[in-house]
Amino acid sequence: xxxxxxxxxxxxxxxxxxxxxxxxxxxxxxxxxxxxxxxxxxxxxxxxxxxxxxxxxxxxxxxxxxxxxxxxxxxxxxxxxxxxxxxxxxxxxxxxxxxxxxxxxxxxxxxxxxxxxxxxxxxxxxxxxxxxxxxxxxxxxxxxxxxxxxxxxxxxxxxxxxxxxxxxxxxxxxxxxxxxxxxxxxxxxxxxxxxxxxxxxxxxxxxxxxxxxxxxxxxxxxxxxxxxxxxxxxxxxxxxxxxxxxxxxxxxxxxxxxxxxxxxxxxxxxxxxxxxxxxxxxxxxxxxxxxxxxxx
Amino acid sequence: xxxxxxxxxxxxxxxxxxxxxxxxxxxxxxxxxxxxxxxxxxxxxxxxxxxxxxxxxxxxxxxxxxxxxxxxxxxxxxxxxxxxxxxxxxxxxxxxxxxxxxxxxxxxxxxxxxxxxxxxxxxxxxxxxxxxxxxxxxxxxxxxxxxxxxxxxxxxxxxxxxxxxxxxxxxxxxxxxxxxxxxxxxxxxxxxxxxxxxxxxxxxxxxxxxxxxxxxxxxxxxxxxxxxxxxxxxxxxxxxxxxxxxxxxxxxxxxxxxxxxxxxxxxxxxxxxxxxxxxxxxxxxxxxxxxxxxxxxxxxxxxxxxxxxxxxxxxxxxxxx
Numbered sequence: 001x002x003x004x005x006x007x008x009x010x011x012x013x014x015x016x017x018x019x020x021x022x023x024x025x026x027x028x029x030x031x032x033x034x035x036x037x038x039x040x041x042x043x044x045x046x047x048x049x050x051x052x053x054x055x056x057x058x059x060x061x062x063x064x065x066x067x068x069x070x071x072x073x074x075x076x077x078x079x080x081x082x083x084x085x086x087x088x089x090x091x092x093x094x095x096x097x098x099x100x101x102x103x104x105x106x107x108x109x110x111x112x113x114x115x116x117x118x119x120x121x122x123x124x125x126x127x128x129x130x131x132x133x134x135x136x137x138x139x140x141x142x143x144x145x146x147x148x149x150x151x152x153x154x155x156x157x158x159x160x161x162x163x164x165x166x167x168x169x170x171x172x173x174x175x176x177x178x179x180x181x182x183x184x185x186x187x188x189x190x191x192x193x194x195x196x197x198x199x200x201x202x203x204x205x206x207x208x209x210x211x212x213x214x215x216x217x218x219x220x221x222x223x224x225x226x227x228x229x230x231x232x233x234x235x236x237x238x239x240x241x242x243x244x245x246x247x248x249x250x251x252x253x254x255x256x257x258x259x260x261x262x263x264x265x266x267x268x269x270x271x272x273x274x275x276x277x278x279x280x281x282x283x284x285x286x287x288x289x290x291x292x293x294x295x296x
Numbered sequence: 297x298x299x300x301x302x303x304x305x306x307x308x309x310x311x312x313x314x315x316x317x318x319x320x321x322x323x324x325x326x327x328x329x330x331x332x333x334x335x336x337x338x339x340x341x342x343x344x345x346x347x348x349x350x351x352x353x354x355x356x357x358x359x360x361x362x363x364x365x366x367x368x369x370x371x372x373x374x375x376x377x378x379x380x381x382x383x384x385x386x387x388x389x390x391x392x393x394x395x396x397x398x399x400x401x402x403x404x405x406x407x408x409x410x411x412x413x414x415x416x417x418x419x420x421x422x423x424x425x426x427x428x429x430x431x432x433x434x435x436x437x438x439x440x441x442x443x444x445x446x447x448x449x450x451x452x453x454x455x456x457x458x459x460x461x462x463x464x465x466x467x468x469x470x471x472x473x474x475x476x477x478x479x480x481x482x483x484x485x486x487x488x489x490x491x492x493x494x495x496x497x498x499x500x501x502x503x504x505x506x507x508x509x510x511x512x513x514x515x516x517x518x519x520x521x522x523x524x525x526x527x528x529x530x531x532x533x534x535x536x537x538x539x540x541x542x543x544x545x546x547x548x549x550x551x552x553x554x555x556x557x558x559x560x561x562x563x564x565x566x567x568x569x570x571x572x573x574x575x576x577x578x579x580x581x582x583x584x585x586x587x588x589x590x591x592x593x594x595x596x597x598x599x600x601x602x603x604x605x606x607x608x609x610x611x612x613x614x615x616x617x
Contacts, residue, residue: 017400194387195413205401209400
């Protein structure tokens with residue numbers, strides 16, 4: 001019996017992704033985080049271009065100008081427009097956060113899925129290397145890498161991003177490896193193998209789509225960790241030329257009880273805190289939405 | 297049994313796993329032959345190695361020694377490339393319908409995947425073929441864009457069956473196909489399996505621990521204990537006149553749906569525990585729990601021999617009588 005009509009118009013099912021998206025939309029805190037994050041990103045990247053803001057030109061006559069109509073965020077110790085500095089600094093912070101996280105996801109997923117999928121000796125060797133890198137104090141590693149690069153590229157965000165990515169992928173690799181290890185013996189993977197699927201097909205079609213949720217959640221929580229690390233390095237004077245961390249560090253330097261110049265510390269801190277809050281709420285929301293245990 | 301009618305032969309199959317505490321002899325010298333068009337039931341308690349036999353046949357676990365022949369051609373030691381075309385004809389249905397479907401794939405992609413891999417169907421005809429197969433297993437093709445979590449256990453098992461049928465196999469290994477389903481759904485799936493077998497000329501290896509299911513479905517039955525086949529015979533002789541004390545005890549455990557007969561039914565309890573899977577066994581593997589064991593059982597392991605025409609058992613008792 002031919003069901004011609006039914007064949008033409010199959011009912012669309014709801015994928016687990018669509019399901020997760022629906023749950024995320026119901027989570028106000030996570031949604032608010034996503035909106036706020038988007039807002040911060042748009043402001044940081046669009047406003048300086050639209051208003052033609054200049055974050056570098058000094059004007060010593062106008063130093064420590066408090067916020068007013070002309071300088072909404074005031075000026076710093078050498079009279080640079082602080083609005084421009086906060087926004088352009090935000091660009092660096094966000095970029096480093098996203099780029100280092102992307103690098104850690106790419107390396108971590110690749111490394112972790114190889115170790116988990118092939119198992120045995122391969123897994124043993126690969127994970128001992130991770131353990132070894134873990135054992136090195138990561139701050140030491142980051143400082144070493146940064147110093148190594150800083151001769152040629154002082155203040156360039158690339159070495160920082162490289163150093164942070166180098167550190168962050170370790171945890172990602174461990175998470176992915178553990179997930180792959182449990183998934184590769186699930187019956188649907190065995191079933192794929194009995195119908196003749198090769199390793200690549202099994203990894204890309206059957207295993208990776210099923211760990212993507214965990215990866216997305218962990219990545220969302222890695223971005224704020226990276227931004228904090230970058231701020232910390234910049235605070236120590238090892239970071240980039242201009243980022244929220246740098247501004248906070250400089251702000252701390254000029255704030256004093258007599259002439260507070262509080263805006264120099266408060267404004268970049270506020271942006272940093274807002275971004276970290278949003279990312280953490282979004283990450284938590286994603287975890288709740290994608291966690292199979294909370295399903296239905 | 298002549299070799300020509302056997303479509304799948306397993307010969308002295310051994311599958312040993314190395315674990316920190318020693319060697320687990322999951323399958324230790326199993327030989328059986330599947331005749332074209334039959335259903336061979338494989339029964340035994342949990343951990344006796346029945347699923348491992350099936351997994352070794354489809355190369356999901358490596359074979360330690362022995363031979364597996366499909367249509368007279370050995371499957372052991374074949375490269376992946378050589379194995380792939382043969383695999384088409386040898387498919388498997390898994391026990392747990394909740395774990396055996398990829399939750400991120402629509403059921404249409406799950407059913408189409410084998411045909412994509414083997415390129416048996418032109419890409420343009422895939423969708424139509426998927427619909428055909430879904431109708432064959434009693435699923436509504438309009439649901440093919442849905443995901444596994446939107447289906448019930450029985451429907452999921454039908455999807456698993458559809459995936460196995462996609463390559464038009466000759467032999468399907470059914471690994472506890474209904475044990476994870478509600479009793480009311482079990483009968484539907486079993487009837488579907490029987491119906492498909494008749495329509496498509498399939499051969500089944502039915503692995504189950506449910507004796508009534510096996511009796512209902514199989515022409516012949518093999519009983520496994522501790523990685524070995526202890527008895528192999530046509531269904532009725534095996535159920536009514538078992539030779540091996542283990543089979544006898546298993547059969548006596550089947551409840552009878554007649555209160556009078558049930559009350560008078562003689563039950564043979566099996567005492568003791570299954571020996572540790574890593575233990576080295578001398579003599580008959582069942583002797584530690586056998587109510588009728590005698591001296592010979594301690595020193596000599598019984599071979600699977602024909603005690604009545606077509607009725608094989610691995611036991612010293614018939615010789616002792």
